[in-house]
Amino acid sequence: MLELAGIQVEALASNVDEDALRDGLRAEGVTARNLADALAEAKAVRMSGRIGQAMVLGADQILALEDGTMLDKPSDPAEAKLHLQKLSGKKHKLFSAAVIAEQGSPVWRHVDIATLTMRSLSDSFIDEYVASEWDNIRYCVGCYEIEGRGVQLFSNIVGSQFTIMGLPMLHLLDYLRIRGLLPS
Template sequence: MSNLNIILASGSESRRKLLAGAGIDAVCIKPNVDEDVAKVSFRAEKMRVSDQAMRLAEMKAVKVSQKHGGLVIGGDQMLNLDGEAMDKPVDLADAANHLRQFSGKAHKLETAIVIAEDGVPVWRHLVAPTLTVRPLTEDFIAAYLEAAGPQILNTVGAYMLEGIGAQLFSRIEGDYFSILGLPLLPLLDYLRVRGVITS
């Protein structure tokens, strides 16, 4: 289906599964970008959350592209609550605090994707689905975290929409694939235009 080596600059199982499900055979290579250091710098510059996500996606794509060649897909997703970036919870207690902050509010998932070739970004896309969390009781938060388990700490919002995390929301506006971390439909459109996959 593809005439060019496609690399996913990510260790994200969710992104890998989305590509594989769409018939895209991508090699996964972790970019080893120090995201924590980058975020400190971005936030010191008071960079918008969407711009932080885009910069991280670009850093990942470019770094892997410089080393491995091919067409490299880099992605990043940041949770934007009232204009502030929130990071992945460090433990279940932190996850509970996240959920208390989300309760009864809407937040955005700033979801960025960048494609790089020969170490140069050639395509960018940003989308920001909006998710509204219903009011959550303390009993629900405790039961939810017990059911979800420690794997929830791998997600920026302490939820996995494709599972029990669906119970958190009263409204979702945006593309399902993007919420899972990859704007798949625009990516497939670009790959068809580029001639990487059959149109």
């Protein structure tokens, strides 16, 4: 997304143990919003501490059902089907967090929220959808790519498409302009 917006980036793995951090924070009762923020910060700070002067962006996204239950990325097609059955006919929220760190400390953060209402899906639709889209959705927390066939799953969406895709892009671009890194 950043490259398509004309931003030069270098993608690097932070090597944060996201599963352990996520599990620990969930055990403490952290909300979905704060979990997304904490994971984004951990990635940005860890990498920023390693590479010195560069501005480092960390991002993460958490999906929460109306009752607060959080879903993770599906481990296999069977779990993807279960997730879609849970989401079918209901609203859920996506919390997309971004944190910028410099020299090992966070200097900017934003968490954006999108609320999505999934239409009621038949089991046969879910089976066909997961079979044909698995390669595209296997790393998607909601089992959909809104920029592709996943848009067919919804009856209503409130929020930015960028947020749904995993990054509060408009807020990030504003910050880069404030810092003088993009023309205004």
